[in-house]
Amino acid sequence: MKSLPIENIIRFVVVILLQVLLVNNMQFLGICNPCIYILALLALPVTLPRWAELLIGFATGLVMDIFCDSLGAHTAACTLISYIRPLLISRLVQDNDRLTGTPDGDSLGIATYARYVALLTAIHHIVLFSLLAFSWHNWWLTLLQIVFSTAVSIALILGWDLLIHR
């Protein structure tokens, strides 16, 4: 029997290292910088108190900012999705009894899970890339980055779910 906290801590370490050492080195036309580390935030247990979730989101963003030399951008985006996530889950899942631990393809149903991932990833990427650019200069480049990175991130996060659970 795996314990939930340890499982989550391991997941955080693994995805942050994957992000920093592997995914950040993927270079495709300068417009595709996917973020898979947010899957650790998406997979936090739904029973977690909201204040703890906010602090975890903040800390995760800060760690990513330190690695990416982009102080503030990841932090703001992660804190925002940590705030929105519980609201979104209660909106998506009517009978809360079904959902006890980690939201994933099994517990939510693959269609709902895909919507959940897509919405939060899109919000995260819109905030992140807007703050990284921090100007209207090159706005079309920022827009392209948002669209392509969001698409690839969603694919990678859903792929991770299939890989782990199927």
Added chain:
Amino acid sequence: MKTLLQFLARYSIVLLFVALETVAIVLLVRNNAYQRNALLSSSNAAAASIYSVGSNIRDYFRLRQTNDILQAENTRLRDRLNRMENPTDTAGACAMNILTADRNIVFIPARVINLTTDRQRNYITLNCGRRDSVDSGMGVIGPDGVVGIVSMVSEHFATVIPVLNPGISINCKFKKNGEIGALRWDGRDYRFAELPDIARHIDVQEGDTLVTSGYSAVFPPELPVGVVEKAVLTENDAYYRIRVRLATNFRRLHYVTIIRQRHADELTTLEAARKKDER
């Protein structure tokens, strides 16, 4: 008082959220490209050590490419050395001049342990720090030309703001006529940068070479910066629109050299004193 406490209890999550977001935005806004918190950048010992491990692994996969680049640089240097040791084919006085001038410069070799080229603000992390007498403000060059300027330094690591960051501009001049301008990156393509302030009376041709001007304590003069790829001047323009192909290929940058000018402090102090004088 009771209502206030009730209010706080009711909206505690929203308040916490707003507080954390405010901290994030303050960090973002105050995060000037030059004065950053060393702990909160990738020259931070923990973050840099992880990058170091990653780059140790990656390095094995590009040994051949790196060897080719280093060998090409060696050949170029051997060629220059040969010319300096046999000053008969150049003017003797000039060769002497180069030798004495270069005594003031110390080269510090460093390895790139992390770099990005596809962000709108890129940074490089090096495995060299204060212990190797690296300091912020020093120039960094690669085998092919200018790379950037050291920004943050920790004990064993340093972050560099490369040319590929709109936060800095590189003072450079045309090799053929010495006209100077400031090179700036526009945030798009890692191969090209722009030279916005060349006035229309100056003769600019495609293929002109740009080198460092040497008018600062950061880079010595005559280091390659890039080559003019396209120079556009329409009827009404006062300035050229110049696209410069950068000498350094940032995607293949593995080894760099940090330039430590012995009298940089003296020069900076002198210039600061003059500026104060003018005010």
